[in-house]
Amino acid sequence: MIGKTHAGLGAAAGLALSDKIPGGFKIVGMLVVIIASLLPDIDHPKSIVNKYILPFKSKLVKLIIYVFLGLGVLVFNYYHGNIPAFIALGTTLIMIGFSSHRKGLTHSLLGLVIFSFIISYISNRYNMSFAVYYFIIGYGLHILCDMTTSRGVPLLYPLSKKNFKFPIIYRVGSKKGSLFEKILLIACVLYFVYRIPFVLQ
Ligand SMILES: [Zn+2]
Numbered sequence: 001m002i003g004k005t006h007a008g009l010g011a012a013a014g015l016a017l018s019d020k021i022p023g024g025f026k027i028v029g030m031l032v033v034i035i036a037s038l039l040p041d042i043d044h045p046k047s048i049v050n051k052y053i054l055p056f057k058s059k060l061v062k063l064i065i066y067v068f069l070g071l072g073v074l075v076f077n078y079y080h081g082n083i084p085a086f087i088a089l090g091t092t093l094i095m096i097g098f099s100s101h102r103k104g105l106t107h108s109l110l111g112l113v114i115f116s117f118i119i120s121y122i123s124n125r126y127n128m129s130f131a132v133y134y135f136i137i138g139y140g141l142h143i144l145c146d147m148t149t150s151r152g153v154p155l156l157y158p159l160s161k162k163n164f165k166f167p168i169i170y171r172v173g174s175k176k177g178s179l180f181e182k183i184l185l186i187a188c189v190l191y192f193v194y195r196i197p198f199v200l201q
Helices: 003-020 027-043 048-053 059-079 084-098 109-125 131-146 175-200
Strands: none
Touching: 003 027, 003 048, 003 131, 003 175, 027 048, 027 109, 027 131, 059 084, 084 109, 109 131
16 A cells, blocks of 8 residues: 555544544644554655655665664663663664565564554653554554555564465555555545544534
């Protein structure tokens, strides 16, 4: 699934579930759910997230930048209180540098847990504990949606490298697949436009 479709689905799901989240609908929550729904593809050098992080879209640049960022976080953390969430963040960044697209951490349940832990720590610190709910919706939905594609996702990584997928799948980039994603995206936008006035009341 491409980034745009993930973002659209994430935003629609965040909006649909916002009245079940403690604190209700929040604009910041919508931003969080959209970023979270793009985040798992951070291991792909050409993904939307990396378009804004990487100056060149190559694997080597990706490796160098993520390892550098990760070490930066770890060193900073070492001198500023040794907080487990930052150790997890630094280690995760380094792992993302080394992992190739969809074969590792970011599309696994472990990835979801680690990132949610980091977000929960940061959001609690800034009195925005609702953010973690939006985060889990966006990130979790991304993984679920990728299970409808022919490549599947390594849900149980690193315990198993098996790719999990649903019984009905499509191929990303194929004619039918692209049409399917376009229709989904339009449906999400329509739902969003229809629903947002009720939520903002
Ligand atoms: Zn993905």
